[in-house]
Amino acid sequence: MSWTDYLTNGFYDELFEADGVPRPSAKPLLERIQSLNEREIARRQKAAEGALREAGITFTVYGERKGTERIFPFDIIPRIVEADDWEIIESGLKQRIEALNLFIDDIYHDQKILKDGIIPPELVLNGGTFRPECVGLNPPRGIWCHITGTDLIRHSDGQVYVLEDNLRCPSGVSYVLENRQILKRTFPFVFGALPIRPVDDYPNLLQDMLIGLAPANVARPTTVILSPGIYNSAYFEHSFLSKQMGIELVEGSDLVIEDGFVHMRTTTGLKRVDVIYRRIDDDFLDPKCFREDSVLGVPGLMEVYRNGHVALANAPGTGVADDKAIYAYVPEIIQYYLKQDPILPNVPTYICDRPDECQYVLENLETMVVKAVNESGGYGMLVGPASTAAEREEFAEKIKARPRNYIGQPTMALSRVPTLINGELKGRHVDLRPYVLYGESIQVIPGGLTRVALKEGSLVVNSSQGGGSKDTWVLKSNGA
DSSP, X not given: OOOTTOOOTTSOBSSXXXXXXXXXXXXXXXXXXXXXXXXXXXXXXXXXXXHHHHHTOEEEOTTOSSOOEEEOOEEEEEEEEOHHHHHHHHHHHHHHHHHHHHHHHHHTTTOHHHHTTSSOHHHHXXXXXXXXXXXXXXXXXXXXOSEEEEEEEEOTTSOEEEEEEEOSSOOOHHHHHHHHHHHHHHSHHHHHHSOBOOOTTHHHHHHHHHHTTSOTTOSSOOEEEEOOOTTSTTHHHHHHHHHHHTOEEEOGGGEEEETTEEEEEETTEEEEEOEXXXXXXXXXXXXXTSOTTOSSSOTTHHHHHXXXXXXXXXXXXXXXXXXXXXXXXHHHHHHHHHOOOOSSOBOOOEETTSHHHHHHHHHTGGGEEEEETTOOTTOSEEEGGGOOHHHHHHHHHHHHHOGGGEEEEEOOOOOEEEEEETTEEEEEEEEEEOEEEESSSEEEXXXXXXXXXXXXXXXXXXXXXXXXXXXXXXXXXXXX
């Protein structure tokens, strides 16, 4: 298969410097691909898809009447991140997570950033992600956001931007681990030719971080993953991580509060639980504290948490920093708490709750991306350049009705990576979600989930919207 005819079409390409001219770090990979004929490439792609199917790597698409369970599309051409680029990304993410954690702690305690006028109080306190029930909470070590998935893009200027922060129940890391195993089998020679940093130790790092949250007087803490159950879109990941870490996967009905502690039902009786990695959103975590109609959570869990008898990761209330309107203030948040300039810039963002900015968004819907502040998965979004006049008119009415619920951003020219489309290499747009663990220190996993928009020209990479994934190869520096 030849890559000499590959076209970048004016976009920043992660593997090519120009049409048919590979980046030096990508040459060993591309030479290997070139040595294979189309039939062999197709065989390897099919084998990779078969491995995913056999492993049961699926996700659920909500709102469809049939075929809701799908194999996550995977492309065998990886994305390569240079060591120098990764150093900037890693430093920027550590800075960002440290500042956001301080912000969350401040919001649920003294609210100094609001009193000092850095962020309008109503933007935080009237947002759907602020939890009054969490005011005064003191999570172990003062850490709220233990597991974060931050979405990054590279624009046509070559600059990496933060697209959004995911601090509630970020998903996708299981695909990172499985994608790597599949690529090792697909291109074993290339792994010997390139200094690729490993991602395989993520489950161990996650488990160590969780154990570190346990109450101080517990010698051998019991950790569990709390899942909403098999109908959740990320259930495969919940099951995968429980197996990788060797801990129990439980649902709310498996847990009970007794004598002020959380216990897990077992065949031999109740067993105390000390740390819960919860994959349930705040609303459904405890019907005595949040939504009364929830049957997914554990009644009384928040009282046990407040008393320090169980640890939760992520801490309830972290979603206040997940709000896309708050995202617009992260540069100010970094400056306020750390007295530093942001290493990774935000995408320019217009908050529709501000009348002048709302008017600008409404007048420029054709060129902008508009997002609902608390939606995810590509839902509640308008991509202006790909929209119809009717869609824009409908979205304008939604914005006018609830301006606080929307932000607008210019349409960014996401970088591209060569992707196998009908046996040919075609450029497709990508983003990157690295995963960050915050325990004794902040650790950024060297890689992440590269999501790819498989439809030609599409900028929407979400799996629920027809996107797929690629393995992400972060290269070691010469001194590493």
